[in-house]
Amino acid sequence: MKDVYQFYGFEFRWLNVIDLLIVIFLVIQLYRLLKGSLAFNIFIGLLMVYAAYFAVRSLQMPILTNILENFINVGLIAIIIIFQPEIRKFLLVLGKKTPLSKDSFFTKLFLPDRFKSYKEEENIINELITAVGHMAASQTGALIVIATTYRVKFDTASSIAIDGNVSAKLIESIFEKNSPLHDGALIIVGNKILAAKVILPVSENPNLPTRIGMRHRSAVGITEHSDNLAIIVSEERGSVSFAKDGQLVQNVSLEELKVKLYEVLVDGI
Structure with a gap:
């Protein structure tokens, strides 16, 4: 079965579409989580640092590139530390969406306490x-x-x-x-x-x-x-x-x- 298609010269698979939908879902949940909080401003600041890194690298500015690259190398650890409460809440939101969560139709239908x-x-x-x-x-x-x-x-x-x-x-x-x-x-x-x-x-x-x-x-x-x-x-x-x-x-x-x-x-x- 053919799983690779061409559209105006570009090749894509259905897995690419699923990949994109998952990313969109995660971005929407992340936006809802951070919207209106102080962490949202920090998140925007981190995005600006990443944008600056790609800009100076494309302009071949070695000093700034090395400085920002070293900053980004420890960025993942910094993100985990800074956004620890948000990450915990984000995982809690995702947990509510699973088929086995207490809010799911499956759970409410099949668990024995539905007649409680x-x-x-x-x-x-x-x-x-x-x-x-x-x-x-x-x-x-x-x-x-x-x-x-x-x-x-x-x-x-x-x-x-x-x-x-x-x-x-x-x-x-x-x-x-x-x-x-x-x-x-x-x-x-x-x-x-x-x-x-x-x-x-x-x-x-x-x-x-x-x-x-x-x-x-x-x-x-x-x-x-x-x-x-x-x-x-x-x-x-x-x-x-x-x-x-x-x-x-x-x-x-x-x-x-x-x-x-x-x-x-x-x-x-």
């Missing part, structure tokens, strides 16, 4: 919505992180272990303004409140609105490199927001938040 009852997840969602609604009405600031695929890494020295069931009353008491635990984030893993007063990494995304505070920036920061959902209640305005995949969605209603929680805790299983 989601009463526990629904109860957690209702408790969260109740707590968020009460805190928004009283303008009580809060930051809640829901870990979906793995445990959140955080500083255990500054946090307080809770290990309690998810309940609206417990969440509200933790974020009550006179509570010693109200600063920092609350971490929920599975059906348990794991810890409170957790210090989270702050996002360095320059495209975030300048008016948002540390709670919102921390929510974006913890979701930039992990598959988590962060819920924020503004102390100043009583508004509700959430962050997912490094994207901040502000001023959502309780119904919109409930839909997002179902998407993360139920549809994502």
